[in-house]
Amino acid sequence: MAADKQPIDFWFDFLSPFGYLGSIQIEKLAAEHGREVRWRPTLLGVMVMNVMKLPAVPATPLKGPYSGRERNRLFGYFGVKLDPFGDGGLPPLPAIRTFTWLNMTDPALAKQFGQALYRAHWSEATDVTTPEAVAAFAHERFGLARSDVIAAIDDPAVKDALKASVGAALETGVFGVPTFVIDGERFWGNERLPMIERLLATGDLAPA
Amino acid sequence: MAADKQPIDFWFDFLSPFGYLGSIQIEKLAAEHGREVRWRPTLLGVMVMNVMKLPAVPATPLKGPYSGRERNRLFGYFGVKLDPFGDGGLPPLPAIRTFTWLNMTDPALAKQFGQALYRAHWSEATDVTTPEAVAAFAHERFGLARSDVIAAIDDPAVKDALKASVGAALETGVFGVPTFVIDGERFWGNERLPMIERLLATGDLAPA
Numbered sequence: 001m002a003a004d005k006q007p008i009d010f011w012f013d014f015l016s017p018f019g020y021l022g023s024i025q026i027e028k029l030a031a032e033h034g035r036e037v038r039w040r041p042t043l044l045g046v047m048v049m050n051v052m053k054l055p056a057v058p059a060t061p062l063k064g065p066y067s068g069r070e071r072n073r074l075f076g077y078f079g080v081k082l083d084p085f086g087d088g089g090l091p092p093l094p095a096i097r098t099f100t101w102l103n104m105t106d107p108a109l110a111k112q113f114g115q116a117l118y119r120a121h122w123s124e125a126t127d128v129t130t131p132e133a134v135a136a137f138a139h140e141r142f143g144l145a146r147s148d149v150i151a152a153i154d155d156p157a158v159k160d161a162l163k164a165s166v167g168a169a170l171e172t173g174v175f176g177v178p179t180f181v182i183d184g185e186r187f188w189g190n191e192r193l194p195m196i197e198r199l200l201a202t203g204d205l206a207p208a
Numbered sequence: 209m210a211a212d213k214q215p216i217d218f219w220f221d222f223l224s225p226f227g228y229l230g231s232i233q234i235e236k237l238a239a240e241h242g243r244e245v246r247w248r249p250t251l252l253g254v255m256v257m258n259v260m261k262l263p264a265v266p267a268t269p270l271k272g273p274y275s276g277r278e279r280n281r282l283f284g285y286f287g288v289k290l291d292p293f294g295d296g297g298l299p300p301l302p303a304i305r306t307f308t309w310l311n312m313t314d315p316a317l318a319k320q321f322g323q324a325l326y327r328a329h330w331s332e333a334t335d336v337t338t339p340e341a342v343a344a345f346a347h348e349r350f351g352l353a354r355s356d357v358i359a360a361i362d363d364p365a366v367k368d369a370l371k372a373s374v375g376a377a378l379e380t381g382v383f384g385v386p387t388f389v390i391d392g393e394r395f396w397g398n399e400r401l402p403m404i405e406r407l408l409a410t411g412d413l414a415p416a
Contacts, residue, residue, distance in 0.1 A: 062383035175270035191399025206284045
């Protein structure tokens with residue numbers, strides 16, 4: 001299994017701070033073990049509310065307050081700066097459609113955009129919550145034409161590509177962000193990174 | 209914080225295989241760091257279905273199948289034998305009321321009973337699903353009179369003590385099993401054990 005060196009699938013949605021932390025950690029782990037990471041967009045809202053029929057975590061009794069605390073301390077645990085824009089809320093469509101658009105022709109650029117956008121929203125208090133803000137960000141950081149970004153966010157082909165990606169997430173059994181898929185094995189959440197590390201290192205989940 | 213050496217609260221329900229794994233891991237970690245572990249019973253069904261108004265995890269789309277796989281591989285990851293009684297289902301009341309009864313007068317014995325019962329159900333395919341089966345188990349392993357156990361399982365004082373414990377769990381914000389509370393900090397799930405280890409070792413969650 002370890003000899004294959006298949007890419008790791010990283011399923012994400014920009015709205016999740018846990019996805020941001022996962023994006024940093026999985027790239028580190030993958031680099032240490034000679035794997036590529038393929039960024040695959042999904043929509044948490046579709047998975048949780050439409051398919052699982054669950055309330056959003058922040059609105060869930062008991063779990064909501066815990067999750068808020070977990071977010072704050074997990075940034076501390078991984079040594080990542082937490083300085084979100086506004087109250088942290090991020091309507092994901094403008095950002096994730098821009099990612100999807102870039103990903104259709106240049107996955108490497110799309111990943112760089114994704115990494116920078118995650119960091120901007122969660123660590124640099126930078127506004128990427130609207131089509132105009134995402135277009136300005138993509139222009140300033142990556143030299144993209146604002147009008148191209150605005151057009152892409154509303155492009156039916158981009159919307160279809162994102163829908164197909166969400167469909168693929170559901171087919172894979174993805175229900176949360178981040179989800180890492182390694183050699184067919186799904187891992188939900190940053191808390192499974194030690195398991196992933198053992199799997200990457202030994203090709204097995206059991207103790208040596 | 210680390211200087212206090214307060215006991216660690218371990219919130220559990222026998223029906224959870226993750227609780228069983230957590231009971232083993234937290235005792236190891238606590239022993240390494242000079243802490244006691246206080247076993248505190250709760251009822252997953254009350255927390256999840258009555259308070260959070262969520263379906264049980266096995267009945268949740270996407271998450272249910274994932275959780276089944278996670279259970280199996282987590283036993284492998286921790287090197288614990290998975291050999292459940294029947295299909296793994298464990299109506300928890302007979303077992304947890306017996307624990308609660310013992311815990312009212314002898315917490316050390318209650319813990320030993322809890323450890324043995326968890327192991328019996330999840331690693332030794334032993335029936336502890338009914339009052340009669342729990343009474344037989346308590347008699348064979350701990351020399352308790354079967355009639356005392358049967359009486360305890362139906363004792364209003366024991367039921368009240370368990371209700372009070374579930375109430376304390378909810379007041380603490382416990383919503384899943386296992387939950388570990390260390391110096392006021394809650395950790396849900398075995399996946400947070402590396403965070404707990406860092407907290408116990410350094411008194412802090414951030415990287416050294």
